Amino acid sequence: MSATIYRFLLIPPFTPSLSIRLVVHGDGTATMIAKLGTKRSQVPTLRQQMIVLTPEQFAKFLGLLRDARFWALPSAEDDQSLAQVMDGREWLMESNRHGIMLSIVGMGR
Numbered sequence: 001m002s003a004t005i006y007r008f009l010l011i012p013p014f015t016p017s018l019s020i021r022l023v024v025h026g027d028g029t030a031t032m033i034a035k036l037g038t039k040r041s042q043v044p045t046l047r048q049q050m051i052v053l054t055p056e057q058f059a060k061f062l063g064l065l066r067d068a069r070f071w072a073l074p075s076a077e078d079d080q081s082l083a084q085v086m087d088g089r090e091w092l093m094e095s096n097r098h099g100i101m102l103s104i105v106g107m108g109r
Helices: 055-067
Strands: 004-011 018-024 030-040 043-052 090-097 100-107
Touching: 030 055
Parallel strands: none
Antiparallel strands: 004 018, 004 090, 018 030, 030 043, 090 100
């Protein structure tokens, strides 16, 4: 059984970007890697943290996806009606599950 991967990317206009990758392994365990960009003077750096989710944390994540009907949402490839907003914040949530790729793109309000 191949791994299922979820990725969330937040790109705000004036603060560091955040990337979260959650990997569901074939044995049912889940690992999350979070990366936060930082700026110290003119040199960008990256803070990274990896955690193994507890079964309860992973169940909560799956429940939130289910409640949001994530897999029923239109993919970014299918939806060309994204509204432009003034603050410039963008986000991306995507997953690859059993070879099916879904990408959802949003913009801040």
